Amino acid sequence: MFRAYLFRRILLLTLFTCALVGCSVPESTPLAHWRHVEGGAYAADISTDGTLAVVSGINNGLNVWRIGDEKPLFHWSHQGEGNNLVISVHISADKTHVVTADKEAFALWNLATGEPVGFWRIDESSIRDVAVTNEGKGILVARSSGTVMYFEPQTQRRLEFLGHQEKVNSIDISPNGKYALTGGNDYTAYLWSTDSGQIIHTFTHPTRVSKVALDDKGRYALTADSQSKSQIWNVQTGEPVSALRYFARQKIFTDIEFSEDGKYLLTGSPARQVYLWDVQSGQELESWKVAARDTMSPPTAVVYGVAFTTDGNIVTESSSGLAELWQRKK
Template sequence: MNKASFWTFCCVFVLFSTGCSIPETTPTSKLPISEVGVYDADISNSGQFAVISRVNADIVVWSLSENKALFSWRHQEEGRNIVDNIHISADSDFVVSADSENFALWNVNSGDPLGFWRIDESTIRDIAVSNSGQGILIGKANGKVLYFEPSTGRSIEFLGHEEKVNTVDISPNGKYALSGSNDYKAYLWSTESGQIIHVFNHANRVTKVAIDDQARFLFTSDSQDDSQIWDAQTGEAISQLHFIERQWVFTSAKFSEDGRYLLTGSPAKRLALWDVQSGDTVKEWRVAATSGPAPQSAVVYGIGFLPTENSVVSISSSGNLESWNVEK
């Protein structure tokens, strides 16, 4: 099961097991960017652009300020696209994209590809890239995590997980990796030595991890109700996200630059802003659903903070780019 299919399954399960308690919300703006949907998306930390993998189309670099396409990229031939993993570096200069077997590195400023590579062993589950495109992190279905440096060819495999790796993230300097797996564990580890720095145990499979770009916090979340924010230096718990549902799965997570908030997206139309220190919900929104037959839902893939406005932005599998007012 690829990433898109996995989150569609999660979305259907959550809808029928918990229902949707979020009231209808109206975005400050809404822009359809793909009529047939989106496989994955990411939004730059600068808030200036998004990278979106569009179903049966291309990977598009989209200007959020000008609302237009800047570049169009492809892994496959015209009219075919199966890229379901997108990640933008913290410095907003490089992008890594991947389907189940291939990954590519791109320069955002020029729009040029910097290399294409193939994974012969297992399949790609998640991917991340550090600043300057220096290091690429690849989580695989066989439980291994590969760290690879395109410029030097250096690579190291992390073998700490015992089951399928679902989610990875990398620090901006490329020195630290965070990975989560079906073995109920998340590890923070060194990409220089492979040495484990912190272990985070969960009661269920870990489905989402995120590293704060300022090296203050880590986020790990499992497939049920345990979602934690940790001190990145000590590994001690700072807060647990508070929600009454018996299950809240996350597809995306990003810390605000000032360290006050965590923004998350889910597979069931949910976008939420959390207080880092308390774990309380600050505000929630419901993104626009897909059109067509039930269930009417949308997987929230891309999330970000807009730089000059009191707003956040989301991109979902429905093919919509929406912005939301953060004011209470």
């Protein structure tokens, strides 16, 4: 009886502590890892199938890697030689193009040839985030002014979405370029049409929206705020599917990826953690902790890219400069 009572007290204390400060993910060991940059990275993205990574290195510009290779496929310079300041990278769902951006300009690259397609400068306000469609036909650009621009490089068509009242923090675009998801400091995320700029669904939060993501198959969207609400929505109806369930008072996400079958969600964080979630229930299923960046004090790392591999495992890219492969429970 005493042991059972003591166990219940310990369990309650553990849950209470988790609710106050959040429980940390235990240290974990990857199946494999690859050094992609020395000295750390500013930004990175991984293709949806987990085979390619584009990394913005602090000391060596932009590099395109086939994950597992010893040498990069391409080396790019965003604004010529000199200091690399690229803070946002996005690979199209079909792996044909990449968009990169610093605070002043964005560039489109062809992944087949490694050649630049175009370079555009933004004068009105700084760039916050970028995203690109299949075949590089459309580029979405978020600005600190609250304006989101949709731009078609081939036709030069440009549409500005003015729905947000404050700074936009995160954006995503459907692979076909028809739909954009944007979230900002006005506590709101919008799903809207890039053809007309018309709002399709409005998703409200109690605090600023810090991260948004669209399922490439057009089933789901995720919107997450800076405190405790991380909601999965049905894109077709606008109705909630589930809320991610966690004890911590807040969880900040740095990358989000839906699995191809729509059953799972993968998230990265600014504090080394990677989580796997069940889409329908919002329940956390597994977690991993990426390697820390040694030059940071205290040692930590931002998880910039997460993806599911074709064999069912997980691959990550972080500010430590490492790509890491993680095993899922079968």
